[in-house]
Amino acid sequence: MSYSKELIENLEKKAKQLRRDVVISIGVGVAGHIGGSNSAADIVAALYFYKMKHDPKNPHMEDRDRFLLSKGHVAILQYAALAEAGYFPVEDLKKTKEIGFYLQGHPDVIKTPGIEAGTGSLGQGLSIGLGMALGLKADKIDRKVYVLLGDGELAEGQVWEAAMAAGAYHAENLVAIVDKNNLQAQGKIVDRFDSNPIIPKWESFGWNVLEINGHNMEEILTALDKADEKNGKPTVIVANTVKGKGVSFAENVVSYHNGALTEETYQQALEELK
Numbered sequence: 001m002s003y004s005k006e007l008i009e010n011l012e013k014k015a016k017q018l019r020r021d022v023v024i025s026i027g028v029g030v031a032g033h034i035g036g037s038n039s040a041a042d043i044v045a046a047l048y049f050y051k052m053k054h055d056p057k058n059p060h061m062e063d064r065d066r067f068l069l070s071k072g073h074v075a076i077l078q079y080a081a082l083a084e085a086g087y088f089p090v091e092d093l094k095k096t097k098e099i100g101f102y103l104q105g106h107p108d109v110i111k112t113p114g115i116e117a118g119t120g121s122l123g124q125g126l127s128i129g130l131g132m133a134l135g136l137k138a139d140k141i142d143r144k145v146y147v148l149l150g151d152g153e154l155a156e157g158q159v160w161e162a163a164m165a166a167g168a169y170h171a172e173n174l175v176a177i178v179d180k181n182n183l184q185a186q187g188k189i190v191d192r193f194d195s196n197p198i199i200p201k202w203e204s205f206g207w208n209v210l211e212i213n214g215h216n217m218e219e220i221l222t223a224l225d226k227a228d229e230k231n232g233k234p235t236v237i238v239a240n241t242v243k244g245k246g247v248s249f250a251e252n253v254v255s256y257h258n259g260a261l262t263e264e265t266y267q268q269a270l271e272e273l274k
Contacts, residue, residue: 001222007050008217014084015045015217019246020273021080025096025103028266032097035256036150037077039181039214039241046220047146048081056086059113065143066116066132070125071150071179072106073258079103082114123156125149126176130166133174133234144227146175152184155193160201166234167206174234175227176207179214181243185257202236214239247272 018041026032048054052065069078076096083090088102096103102111106120117128129147136143153159166174178198182189190196202209210226212219220239227235243257244250247269250259261269 001225003218003221008221011045011050011217011221012042014049015042016246016273017084018045018077018080020270021083021090021093022076023247023261023266023269023273025076025079025093026261026266027094028261028263030097031258031260032076033074033258034247034250034261034269035183035243035253035259036071036179036181037074037080038245038247038250039243040071040074040077040148040179040239041245042215042217042241043148043177043179043220043239044077044081046217046224048085050221051224052146053143054085054114056082056114059087063141063143066129066136066145068116068125068129068132068145068147069107069119070129070147071122071153072118072120072125075103075105075107075120078107078115079112082112085114087114088112122150122153123158126159126162126166129176130162130169130171130174133166133171134169136173137171142173144173144175146177148177148179150184151178151180151182151189151195151198152192154178154195154198160205163202163205163207163236170206170232171234172230172232175224176202176234176236178236178238179241180238181241183243183252183254183257185254187254199238202238206233208233208235209238210235211238212240214241215245 133145250256
């Protein structure tokens with residue numbers, strides 16, 4: 001598959017803007033999930049601004065693709081995408097996590113336009129996504145459900161129950177994407193709950209498995225388009241990423257899983273993301 005240079009460059013710019021929005025959402029002196037947000041920004045940009053069918057003017061239209069942020073602690077990344085897509089004003093990102101505001105630390109399906117389910121208790125998103133995917137098939141609606149998971153999240157047993165069920169039910173309209181940045185809240189995946197190797201596990205449950213560089217936009221688009229091929233299997237895209245991507249002092253640094261910015265580091269991050 002080939003993609004125009006203009007498309008690739010536009011999506012790369014959009015991903016950089018999402019990272020900048022993430023920094024703005026966090027602000028100064030308040031902890032925020034810059035690490036896992038920035039590692040997945042290229043993937044989320046490709047989904048919202050290339051792949052998915054959705055309409056900010058009609059968030060609940062029946063004939064839409066669904067996106068579930070199973071790693072719900074990086075809600076600020078999804079808020080950035082929703083704002084840039086026109087679901088609500090970009091300016092509102094500055095009020096994220098204010099008491100009573102509609103943009104909180106985890107996605108709220110009741111208060112926030114464009115959110116499909118409340119997530120953040122890790123391990124549950126794939127089960128929800130499978131239910132949605134099977135519901136779409138039953139209603140003969142030819143749309144996809146995309147579920148973004150963290151690699152630390154794969155230590156949750158419910159993920160593998162859902163993976164086994166999706167294979168058994170031939171949920172070919174379900175696409176899981178693993179943000180494999182190799183770090184979790186308290187350290188390296190290999191030093192905590194090591195779920196590697198993950199590719200044979202997904203294959204054993206009857207999934208198509210695609211492995212990509214999660215920061216290479218052409219590879220991301222190719223994988224998303226390849227997931228459209230119907231062969232009776234769900235698809236998982238294993239995206240190798242860098243935690244904190246795009247902000248030099250946060251890249252591969254565990255403390256920025258959920259870290260606060262000083263005025264100096266805040267300005268540095270914005271400068272690097274110009």
